[in-house]
Amino acid sequence: MHWADYTAKKLAERGGPQVVVSGITPSGEFHIGHLSEILTAEMIHRACLDSGIQSRYVFIVDSMDPLRRVYDFLSPSYESYIGVPLANIPAPDENGEPDKEGGSYAEFFLRPFLDALKQIGVEPEVVMNHLTYSNGEFAEMIDSAIVNREKIHEIIESISGRDLPEDWFPYNPLGSSGSLDGVKVTGYEKPFVHWVDSTGATGKSDIRLAEGKMPWRIDWAARWAIHGVTCEPAGKDHGAAGGSYDTGIPICELLGGKPPEKMVYEWIQLKGMGPMSSSTGVTIGPMEALSLVPPEILRYVIARSKINRHIEFDTGTALFEVADEYERFQMPSEEVGDISKRQRIARDTQLGAMRLSQVERGSDPADSIAGVSFRHLSMLAQIKSDDEGVWTSLQRSGHISGEPGVSLRGRLERMRNWIEGEHFPEAARITIQNEVDSSIASEIDEVSRSFLGLLTQGLGTCNWNEDSISETIRECAANSGLGNRKAYIALYLVILGRDYGPRISSLMSEMDREFLIGIISSI
RNA sequence: GCGCCUCUAGCUCAAUUGGCAGAGCAUCGGACUCUUAAUCCGCAGGUUCCGGGUUCAAGUCCCGGGGGGCGUACCA
Numbered sequence: 001m002h003w004a005d006y007t008a009k010k011l012a013e014r015g016g017p018q019v020v021v022s023g024i025t026p027s028g029e030f031h032i033g034h035l036s037e038i039l040t041a042e043m044i045h046r047a048c049l050d051s052g053i054q055s056r057y058v059f060i061v062d063s064m065d066p067l068r069r070v071y072d073f074l075s076p077s078y079e080s081y082i083g084v085p086l087a088n089i090p091a092p093d094e095n096g097e098p099d100k101e102g103g104s105y106a107e108f109f110l111r112p113f114l115d116a117l118k119q120i121g122v123e124p125e126v127v128m129n130h131l132t133y134s135n136g137e138f139a140e141m142i143d144s145a146i147v148n149r150e151k152i153h154e155i156i157e158s159i160s161g162r163d164l165p166e167d168w169f170p171y172n173p174l175g176s177s178g179s180l181d182g183v184k185v186t187g188y189e190k191p192f193v194h195w196v197d198s199t200g201a202t203g204k205s206d207i208r209l210a211e212g213k214m215p216w217r218i219d220w221a222a223r224w225a226i227h228g229v230t231c232e233p234a235g236k237d238h239g240a241a242g243g244s245y246d247t248g249i250p251i252c253e254l255l256g257g258k259p260p261e262k263m264v265y266e267w268i269q270l271k272g273m274g275p276m277s278s279s280t281g282v283t284i285g286p287m288e289a290l291s292l293v294p295p296e297i298l299r300y301v302i303a304r305s306k307i308n309r310h311i312e313f314d315t316g317t318a319l320f321e322v323a324d325e326y327e328r329f330q331m332p333s334e335e336v337g338d339i340s341k342r343q344r345i346a347r348d349t350q351l352g353a354m355r356l357s358q359v360e361r362g363s364d365p366a367d368s369i370a371g372v373s374f375r376h377l378s379m380l381a382q383i384k385s386d387d388e389g390v391w392t393s394l395q396r397s398g399h400i401s402g403e404p405g406v407s408l409r410g411r412l413e414r415m416r417n418w419i420e421g422e423h424f425p426e427a428a429r430i431t432i433q434n435e436v437d438s439s440i441a442s443e444i445d446e447v448s449r450s451f452l453g454l455l456t457q458g459l460g461t462c463n464w465n466e467d468s469i470s471e472t473i474r475e476c477a478a479n480s481g482l483g484n485r486k487a488y489i490a491l492y493l494v495i496l497g498r499d500y501g502p503r504i505s506s507l508m509s510e511m512d513r514e515f516l517i518g519i520i521s522s523i
Numbered sequence: 524g525c526g527c528c529u530c531u532a533g534c535u536c537a538a539u540u541g542g543c544a545g546a547g548c549a550u551c552g553g554a555c556u557c558u559u560a561a562u563c564c565g566c567a568g569g570u571u572c573c574g575g576g577u578u579c580a581a582g583u584c585c586c587g588g589g590g591g592g593c594g595u596a597c598c599a
Contacts, residue, residue: 001539025599062599161525162596216599240595241526266528267593308528309536310592320560321535325547345539346546375560397558428560466558474556484556492559500560 001345002352003307004047010261011044011231017054020045021232022124023220025062026086026106028071030113032289032313033235035120036268039302040233042122043356050355058227059124063087063106064133064213066180081105083179085213087130106130116287120295121359129219132226133210139191141222142207142214144255145170146188155250156217160242169193173205173212180213221248225257232260233307239264266310268302292418293319294411296368300326300357304350315423323374329354329365370408372399374415379502381415382430383510393506396466432511433497436523440493444523448490451480455491456521464513470505494520 001009011018022041024034041057048055064085070078075096081089091108093099102108106128117123132138145152149170157164167184175183175197182198192204193212205211214222223229238244245262252259289298292315301322305311312318329350354365372394384390390412394400400408418424433440444452458472477487492501495516501507508516 006540023599027599065599068598160596165597168597215597220599235599236527236594237599238594239527243526243595244599264527305536310528312535318535321548328547342538342543343545346537348539349537350546373561376558379560393558399558430560470558478556485559488557488559502560503558506558 002047002303002349002356004043004303004356005051005352007044007231007263008047008051008053011048012051012053014230014261016230017056018045018048018230019056019058019228020048021058021060021227021229023060023062023129023223023232025065026109026113027065027068028073028109030109030116032270033268034113035116035289035298036302036311037233037235037265038117038122038124039120039299040265040307041231042124043299043303044231044233046356046361047352049361057122057124058127058229060127060129060223060227061106061110063104063128064130064210064219065216067105080177081179083181084177085130085174085180085210087128087210088178112287116290119290119359120299121361127227129223130210132223133213136208137226138214138222139208141226141255142171143190145214145218145222145251146193148254151254152218152251155254156247159247159250162242170218171205171207171212171214173203175199176201176203217244217247218251220244221251221257221259222255224248224252224259225255228257229260231263233263233265236264236266263307265307268311268313270313289313289315290414292414292421292423294323294368294374294414295359296357296365297323297326297374299359300353303353303356315418317425317427319418320375320378320425320428326354326357326365327369327373368407370400370405370411372408372411374411377411377415378419378428379430380506381412381419383502383507385510387412389510430496430502430507432495432507433519436494436519437497440497441523443493444490447480447482448486449523451476451482451487452490452494452520452523454480456517459513459517459520464509466505466509469508473505494523 020041022038024030024037038059045055045057064087066083066085067078067081067089069082070076073096074092075098077098078089078092078096081098086106087104089105090098090100091102091105093102110126114126146169149168152170153164153168156162169185171185171193172180173183173185173193173195174180175195176199177197179197183195184197185193185195186202187194191207193207194202194204196202213219224232234245239262245264249259249262293301297319301311301313304322304325358365358368376399377390380390380393384393387409391400391404394404395402404412419429454476455473458476459469462468462472473487473491474484477484480487482490488504489499491504492499495501495504495507
């Protein structure tokens with residue numbers, strides 16, 4: 001059984017309609033790790049729906065979180081916004097300067113992320129956390145937390161093992177500058193929290209408005225209660241012993257809620273570069289990833305792994321292998337009867353991963369492939385400079401009949417991006433030789449040479465299309481007494497400098513005739 | 524320090540939460556006058572990290588040890 005289906009089953013035992021949630025702070029550019037968090041939760045949501053359980057998927061944006069520091073992509077003028085909630089800060093412009101016209105910082109980073117999510121079939125209910133504060137939904141929780149602050153203090157100290165300061169308070173008001181930093185609470189009279197900030201200014205925050213926020217550990221627990229969250233997979237940073245998941249559960253109960261079961265997922269990493277981090281520059285944006293990888297394959301990368309194992313996100317050769325694996329399972333094997341129990345389980349899990357990888361819930365995985373393998377497309381995209389040439393080739397080879405569909409067009413577009421970019425593996429790149437290297441030439445024996453000699457003549461007169469070229473190759477091979485296989489190898493060596501390659505006649509028909517004949521006769 | 528994850532075929536990983544250890548890739552052998560990074564068939568590959576324990580039965584559970592990866596010390 002797939003992990004998402006297993007979790008759905010567990011949630012069904014808990015009962016009631018499910019509320020599956022992800023929460024992310026929009027402190028900067030979103031990366032593939034965030035995508036992983038979203039997909040993990042969304043797949044559980046889908047698994048619930050697929051097994052007939054009522055479920056909502058909610059994306060809570062931590063827009064009330066303060067700016068912690070001036071990130072590299074921000075200008076120093078953001079210094080004055082440190083401690084200010086992200087919803088209240090202007091978005092940066094292209095120079096990293098605050099742009100008063102550009103909407104809020106939180107919105108600025110959120111918008112493209114939501115677009116990317118749409119492309120992979122994720123359309124969550126979005127909750128901006130600062131609005132949950134400003135519309136008063138947090139008020140009762142804040143009051144309750146303040147009333148119970150001794151207990152909460154005790155929970156956090158005993159579970160996390162850290163000492164909280166004597167004047168610790170479960171609510172941080174915004175000071176006169178709009179920042180949470182350096183503001184001390186001086187009293188509480190429901191619904192007002194009185195404070196004095198670092199400049200000596202005093203004031204009061206209305207807990208029914210977004211005039212302050214609870215610290216993370218309480219905020220998280222309170223929102224579980226407010227939104228009735230039943231499941232929220234969290235990154236392992238929250239999962240450490242004594243971490244926010246461990247304190248969140250008893251705090252949520254104290255506040256009268258029923259917390260979700262602790263669920264921790266492993267982080268996704270870029271191949272060979274350690275964990276994703278915007279500060280170290282190890283990051284790949286969801287938009288970038290989506291410009292290269294077909295959306296169902298991106299989903300599949302998450303769906304195929306268990307959540308407690310880290311994922312190496314690799315936009316190189318491994319992409320071919322993942323795509324192969326995805327494509328292999330398109331064909332349902334007929335003889336299901338003979339396989340062992342264990343094999344059947346593995347197969348069911350795999351089919352679950354396929355099901356959850358579809359951009360549109362319930363669609364047939366075969367539709368996403370559109371009859372053309374990822375590898376084949378990578379070859380065609382390299383030898384056919386225009387899209388029409390690719391479609392014509394696919395029609396002639398019988399891969400598709402009629403015009404290509406939307407999914408296939410999208411695949412080709414992404415494939416071209418991939419090929420042009422830095423991530424495309426060199427081994428898969430087709431490079432036509434300008435001249436034949438001497439070490440290559442030495443690999444070509446006498447019989448092959450006579451074949452190549454015949455071929456230059458044939459190529460001089462044949463029609464310049466795939467079929468005629470292919471015919472010519474075979475004729476020349478036969479006339480020179482060389483097996484077809486060897487003939488092809490000789491051609492690969494001369495044209496590509498290695499002994500394998502794509503369908504050579506297809507490639508040759510794309511090349512300039514004189515240039516090609518020149519190369520072959522140079523041997 | 525505290526804690527989490529992980530170790531199974533050369534590689535990447537499965538194994539219905541205790542019931543016959545198995546897939547893909549790679550290698551090797553074979554087939555195909557051939558939509559040539561293709562397809563098909565086949566061989567081989569194992570002390571499931573080590574040591575104990577529980578059990579009719581352990582890759583799976585318990586205890587101990589080791590290797591690797593990572594998180595975390597007023598902050599999602």
